[in-house]
Amino acid sequence: MKRAHTQQTPVNQHGSPALEVLHLSKHFELGETSTLVLDDITFSAGAGELVCIIGRSGCGKTTLLNILAGFIPPGSGSVKMNGNPIERPGPECCVVFQEDALFPWLSVRENIAFGLKRRMKKKLLDLEVERFLALVGLNEFRDHLPCEISGGMKQRVALARVLVLQPQVLLMDEPFVSLDYHLRKEMRNLLVSLWKELGQTIIFVTHDIDEAITLADRIIVMDIAPGRISQEFSVGLPRPRREEQTEYIFFRKKLLNSYGALSFKPEQATTRDNPQDVWTDNPVSWSCSLSKASGRMHNPEIQQQLFNNKGKANGEKKVY
C-alpha cells in the first residue's frame, strides 16, 4: 500500500480526519489544588499520517496520549476518531507504551495472540500471528517469555501485538526511549516500513528531536506547564531520511531554533526554585541548557563548568 504524503491533512472515506482533538483541556486535582496539565489542545491527524508530538518531560504528552487512548476522560473539549468521540479504550486505537507492558506470563507468540482471541478462528489467528511475528522479525523467539528477551525485542512484541489488531490509530508513547542508539535507529526504520505497509495513522510522542524528524510527516511542538501546542512543522523531507543529509541538518536547525527559544524563556527560569538557575538562552549553547534545564545536572561543579562555557560563548561574564 503506497500513499502519497501530501502537505495537506488527508481525509478518509468518512470525510473527517482520523483523529481530531478540539480545545482539549485537562486538570488534575490533587487535594485542594488543581493543576492545569493540558491547555486548549487542538490538532488533527489525517488517515495514514504520522504525526510526532515533541515536548520536554512533564509537558503533558503522556496525559494527552492517555486521553486519546480512552484511559482517562478529557476534561473539556472533544476527542474524536473518524467523527465519533473516544469514550473508552478499544482495539481501533492502540497504544505502545513507554515501559514494558507485555504480559510476563505469556510467551512472545501468546502476547501477540492475546488481543485476537475470541475474535477469529484458531487457524486464522495462527496465520495472523505468524505474519506479524515475521514482520517484526521475532520468529526464533516465539516461545520465549518477555523476561528472556532484550528491551528492543520487547518493544517489537509490543508493536506487533497492537498491529495485529489492525488499529486505525496507533499511539506511541516514547516507545524507544530506553533503547540504545543503534537499536533506536533500527526500530525507527522498522516502524516506518511497517507503517508504509499497513498504513495506520500514528501519533508518536517523543522528546527526541532526531526521532521526530526521522519519522514524522508533521511535528507538533508542545510547550511546558501547562501543556499547550506552541508550533507545528510539516516535514517535507524525502524518505528514507538520514541525519547527514543537508536538508535534514537544515530542518533540524530550523526546528531547534524555534523549539529551543520557545522552551527556555527567561521568565520560565526565574520561576524555578533555585534563583541561581537564572540565565538567558541562545540556540548556540542549546544542548547545555537542555541538560541544565531538564534537571539532569545536579553536580554543582559541572554546572559551574557549563556556566563558564556558556559565558564564553555569549562573550559575557556572569557571576553566580
Added chain:
Amino acid sequence: MQQKKQGKNSEKWSYSMLPWIIPGVLFGLWISLSQTGLIPSYLLPHPVDILKTGYTYIFSAPGEAPYAGRFLSDLFASVSRVFLGFTLAILIGFPLGVLSGRLALISKLCNTFINALRAVPGITWLPLALVWFGIGMKTTVFLVSLAAFFPIYLNIAAGAGQVNPRLLQAGAMMGVRRIRGTFSILIPGCMPHILTGLRLGLGISWAYLVLGELTGVPNGLGAVIMDARMLGRVDMIVVGMMLIAIVGKLSDGLLVTAMKGFFRSARRMV
C-alpha cells in the same frame, strides 16, 4: 559457557544435598547427646527409639501395641479437616481479596474489621468454637479456615492492588473488559502473591489443625500427640511432630505443583 555448564553438572550432586545438611547435623547432635546420656530419655528419647515407635505407629497391625497401626486413619482424619478448612478459607478469602485489592469501597468496608479480627489470637477462638460446634470435625474445620483466611486474603488483596495498571490498560485497549480481564490479566498478574498467600494459609492450617485436635477428638495427628502427652509417651509426641512436619512439607509441595500444573502464570512467574 560450556565450561560453566560442566561445572554445574559436577556440582549438581552436592547442590542437591544442600537441604539435608541442617537436618543431618541436628540429627547427629541428637544422637550424640542421647548416646552419651547428656539428655535423659524422658526429656528426649533416643533416635532409635523414636524410629521404632514411628515404625510401630505406621506399619504394625492395630492392637499389637499402643498406637500401633493408627497412622492411616489419623492421617485421613487430619488431612480431611485441613482440606475442608483450607478450601473454605480459599472460597471466602480469594474473591474477597481480589475485590478488596481492586475496589477502594470494598477495602474500606472490610479492612478495619478484618485487621481487628486478625489481632485476636486463634487460640482464644477455641472455647467459643467448642460452645458453637462441640468437639470434633466442625470445630477444627472452623479454626483452620479462620486461621488460613487471613494470609490468603491479605496476600491476594496486596497482589491485586499492585498489579501494573499498564497491563490492565493494555488489556482494555485490546478489547478485554472487566470480567474477562479479571481472569486473563488480573489473576495471572498477581499469581506470585496468590501462591504465597495459599502456601502461608496451608502452613497455618496445619498449626490450627493440631490446636483443634487437642480438645479431645479421638483421632487425628494432633489428637495422638495430646493423648501421648497424657500417657507420658514422649517418643510418641516426637513421632507425631515429625509426621506433621513431613505431611506439612509434602502438602506444601503438592500445592505448589498443583498450582503450577493448573496455571500457566504460576508455572512461568513463580
